[in-house]
Amino acid sequence: MNIKLKIWRQPDAKSNGRFETYPLNDVSSDMSFLEMLDYLNNNLIKEGQQPVAFEHDCREGICGSCGMYISGRPHGPQHKTTTCELRMREFKDGDTITVEPWRASAFPVIKDLIVERSAFDKIMQSGGFISVNAGAAQDANSILVKKKNADEAFDSATCLGCGACVAACKNSSAMLFIAAKVTHLALFPQGQTEAELRVKTMVAKMDELGFGGCTNTRACEAECPKGISISNIAKLNREFFVAKLKE
Amino acid sequence: MSKLNSKIPDGPLVDKWTKHKTALKLVNPANKSKLDIIVIGTGLGGSSSASTLGELGYNVKVFSYQDSPRRAHSVAAQGGINAAKNYKNDNDSIYRLFYDMIKGGDFRAREANVYRAAEVSNLVIDHYTALGVPFARDYGGTIDNRSFGGVQVSRTFYAKGQTGQQCLVGAYSALTRQIKAGTVTMYPRRDLLDIVVVDGKARGIITRNLVTGEIERHSAHAVVLATGGYGTIYYLSTLALNSNASAAWKAHRKGALFANPSFVQIHPTSIPVMNSYQSKLTLMSESLRNDGRVWVPKQAKDPRKPNDIPEEERDYYLERRYPAFGNLVPRDVASRAAKERCDAGFGVGPTGLSVYLDFRDAIKKKGKKVIESSYGNLFDMYEKISGESPLETPMRIYPAGHYTMGGLWVDYNLMTTIPGLFAVGESNFSDHGANRLGASSLMQCSGDGYFILPYTITDYLADDIKTPRIQTNIPEFEKTEADVKERIKRLLSINGKETATSFHKRLGKIMWDYCGMVRNEEGLKKALVLIKELEEEFWKNLKVTGTDSELNQELEKAGRVADFFELGKLLCMDALNRKESCGAHFREESQTETGEAKRDDDNYSFVAAWEFKGEGQEPELHKEELKFEFVKLQERSYK
The missing domain is CATH 3.10.20.30 (Beta-grasp domain)
Known part of the structure; x- marks a missing residue:
């Protein structure tokens, strides 16, 4: 053609x-x-x-x-x-x-078509991890995780960090990106100890880096190549409010 | 006197690592922050090394050609990661994992290294789980396992068909934690262009900033290469397009010996070549062979659609030839068997260069839903590329260049023959012999980075605590930088007509035709002549657009292809030198009556480590004798 x-x-x-x-x-x-x-x-x-x-x-x-x-x-x-x-x-x-x-x-x-996406790395650095050093872990099967939680965590963790969600959003919000990480880690027992700190620092970092807020247009979900659901954002909001209320 | 001292500790196999660790020197916490370590690459080997060294308190600098550490090609590993947990109670053990790897590698790997890889495998799974890697689980909340090629137990941990991605996201998150903590500095979008050696020790690197084109000097007390394999030498392969051999090759030119370069794994289940524009081959995980059955029609060039061919007219050739392992034979065996059927005229598809991988029976037995949930993302990938659903029509697959068992020679401490230069993961040669078993590469590179290198590099650095930060204004840095700039100038000044990609394609075809799945003396000799001719043409007729002081992807490619010519010759030389067949290295002159690989243990039970002797000079071969004290050498049979 x-x-x-x-x-x-x-x-x-x-x-x-x-x-x-x-x-x-x-x-x-x-x-x-x-x-x-x-x-x-x-x-x-x-x-x-x-x-x-x-x-x-x-x-x-x-x-x-x-x-x-x-x-x-x-x-x-x-x-x-x-x-x-x-x-x-x-x-x-x-x-x-x-x-x-x-x-x-x-x-x-x-x-040309290449953009700088290091803002995503900076958000991850602000709290997108579980703090455990190599060698400190217990036997993997001593942490039991409901199959449903593990499957949902997997779905959230399939995020590629490509930036399509931000590009699709009229506010250039990174909410889906953050929500996917917060949800992934919040669904595991081993992610609980620092869950409140994580959600607060990641959201603060997003604001600081110039990403907009979420107004629920669902454009991110529609364009995400991995089909990450906007329900992750609902989970993020819940985690965020709970963390704020506990302050 | 051989240059090669493998430093394998004495004593019983099971005690070697424990004993060795006890003898390794330590560095106290206050001194660690005064010691700089450079890590090249951020895949599982690089991320695990860098984060762990950061956790220990070293000052770490990490380099990657991508914009983010999370993009490294470990991300594309699909099927799983092995460990000897014995969670399935199928009588698995560290010894069995070790034995399967030694046998799978056709007895061309070091016993001690392989045993250690098996030994630390369980720690790797524990660590990834603690980091939040979502391994597949059972309803009771425990982790599920599946089986993989070349073994008879289920020891593979997996996260659907995206295990590499999930492990890398975990390793990346640990790395980002150290970046935040300030122990690790990340340098993205950098290409390593040379290694700086000072007084015989690796003390730094020269990089090119891929955005500005600036040539930079970085120094350290030690350098770690975690730069992956060189499978893109075939142009079409399952690898990411920018994966390359240049870092390892520069190290080789600076004195690091290159071991078993011809040991390249051709993966049996890739989506076949569809057209001449194709830029890569997409892998379909080996895990599919758990439920898929491989077959071709019994009648050559059968024009019927696969679903119209009745059961009795199908040749399930893997089940026929290898009844004990069936569709789960190791990759090298499965690849050659596919080639054999296609060469004999039984191949399917428009080119006749593919075989069927059929899920019909598994769907009948387990239901569509179960099969879909196990392999959903792979089926989607296949459908996007081919336009056909594997739930309805059998997949078509063919072998493709995949993983390189060969790599930089390292001793038991993972150090190359340049003191202070270490190599981990796929970039070293040590654990997979002549053929790698599925799901053992994530295991090895993670084990290297989390639980082996941090101990052995500390032992090396213990003698360096009085060495101040290495300055970059010394003559060795000046000279290396000048060499790098000279070469860039040379590439840009040719002003010919042909692109680097076009040369890469032509080189890839030579490599695939003469040094791919099957090799023989005549073909390898011919390849050596053809590569040399093509290389000469490259330096006369290459066209690179743009300048050196901007983002210039053509210049990046040109440098990588130039290195591939040199490596390609070494690959053929190594294949020519090894007149036996072993694992993935199949010399037509050395096969059994039934067409299986025939080893020659009397003459070739060694690691071939090649030394660079200068531009245009023949490399020198050093042999590291492989001693098998704990396993008995035997014919590798899966029948």
């Missing part, structure tokens, strides 16, 4: 960016979206132009590196799919596809 790409080009963090249009012919529907960008880049390099910079690594939907707006939606049109898992069979001949980096003030653009 033949398509037209409108891609955000920005040489570095300091320069202004703009859209460039690239027609691309003979795109196979079996290609992944990123393979299509590889193909475009190969053509650009041959013509002596700079290839489009984008982040990617595992290309199987698990590392969370890739992420871009594709025709207005984080990770593109397919539900519960990362950009690297998206296939060109989701598009048709003659389509114009607009490709942009995440838009959020907490995620500044570094180059």
Whole structure:
């Protein structure tokens, strides 16, 4: 198929960016979206132009590196799919596809489609862990966990840290990201001792880093490639209020 | 006199590590913070090393090419992590885990190292559980286990098909805790471009800031490489696209011996190649072979759809050839068996280069729901790529380059032949011999980082407590930085016509055709000529756009591909030198009457450790004799 790409080009963090249009012919529907960008880049390099910079690594939907707006939606049109898992069979001949980096003030653009997401790491550093040193653990089966809790914790812990939730949110809120971590750890007995401190510091850090608040539009849930439910945010709110009440 | 002193302690197998630990020197807490340690890589090996060294009070600096430690490729491990807990009461033990690994590696690993890996495996599970890793559980609240290839017990801990991700998120959280505590400093988006050696010891690194292009110097009292494997040498592999061999290769050029480079695991269950644009092969976890049955039609080039082929016309070739282990034979055996059927014309799919992995019978027996809950995310992945649901139609799979058992030679303390340079996880060679069993890589790299390296590196640093912080304005740093800059300049000045990716693809094809699942003398010799020619072409006709003072992904790729040429030659040389078949290394000249790998213990029971002798020089082979004091060498049979 033949398509037209409108891609955000920005040489570095300091320069202004703009859209460039690239027609691309003979795109196979079996290609992944990123393979299509590889193909475009190969053509650009041959013509002596700079290839489009984008982040990617595992290309199987698990590392969370890739992420871009594709025709207005984080990770593109397919539900519960990362950009690297998206296939060109989701598009048709003659389509114009607009490709942009995440838009959020907490995620500044570094180059073209690459943004700086270290704000997520900073939030994690503020409390997204259980404080236990190597060697201090008891036998794994001495901590009993209800199967239901373990399964739910797993669902929350599948968060990739890709940033689609922030990109999808009109407030650029990181609530789903934090909620997934708080929920994951709150469901385990071993996460209890510092649960109150954790939720308070993580929320405070989110505010400090310039992410917005949650107004329950559910855009994050709709665009999360791992389908992490907004019920995590309800759990976060509950944990947060309980922690505040106990102050 | 051999350069290789493995430092394996004397005494009975079960006492070696305990005895060795007792003899290791300590560093008092006040001195630890004066000692700097650099860790390269943030996968399970790097994160576990860095967080634990931070917890101990060392001053740790961690480097990663990704934007966040959580992206390292350990994240993609699917099926599970082994431990000798015997939670299933199926008579498992540390000894059995050790024995399965030694046998699985076709008796080409060190007994002492493997036993130690099995010994610390239980501690690893305890630690991950304490960190909040959501392992699958039973209704009573205890942890569930499943079986994996090459063994007859259920000792694999798992979190659906995302065990690597869950373990890495746990290890990452422990690392972030140390970053907050100030014991660990994280340097993301950095490529290691060389190792700095001062007075024979590893004392620092030269990195490139991938955003600004700045070349940086970092010093330390010791350096730890946790940089993974080099499976991307095949271009198409199950690895992340940016995984590369460059850190290990730079260490090799600086004097670290490279062991058994030709021991590469070709994983049997990857989604097959679909088209020429393809950039990677996606793995389907080996755990699928617990419930999936592998088959091809009995009739070559059978045009019927798989579900239309009746039972009696299907050849379940693994069950036929290996009745004792059936579909759960080790990876090397399963891969070669698939290749054998496809080469004989029985392969399926448009290219004839794939076999079926069928869940029909398991669904009939256990129900769709159970199968879906065990493998749901894998089935989704498969469906997204192929457009077919494995619940309805059998999967199509084919072997793909996956894991490298070979790597930097290390002694029992995980130190390379450069004093002060350590290697953990996949980047070293030590525990998997000629073939790795499933779910033992997460186990090994975590064990190395949490429970082995922290003790052995302390022993090394105990002699360094009087050494002040290493300055970076000394001639060794100047010289190494100048070399690095010179090479970047050279890559940028070629101004040819062909991209680094295109060269990588061509190199990958040579490696796959002549040094992949099956090797022979003629092919390997041919590959050596072809690689050399291609390398010459690369240095004449490479095209890199952009400059060195910006984010430049083409430049990153070019440097990595240049190193792959050199490593590719060593891989072929090692494969050529080892005239026996063992594990994943299959020399056509050395096979049994039934087509199984035939070892030659009299002549090849050694670790081949290669020494770099300079640009354009033949590398020198050093042999570390493998002594088997506790297990009896025997033919590795899964029949």
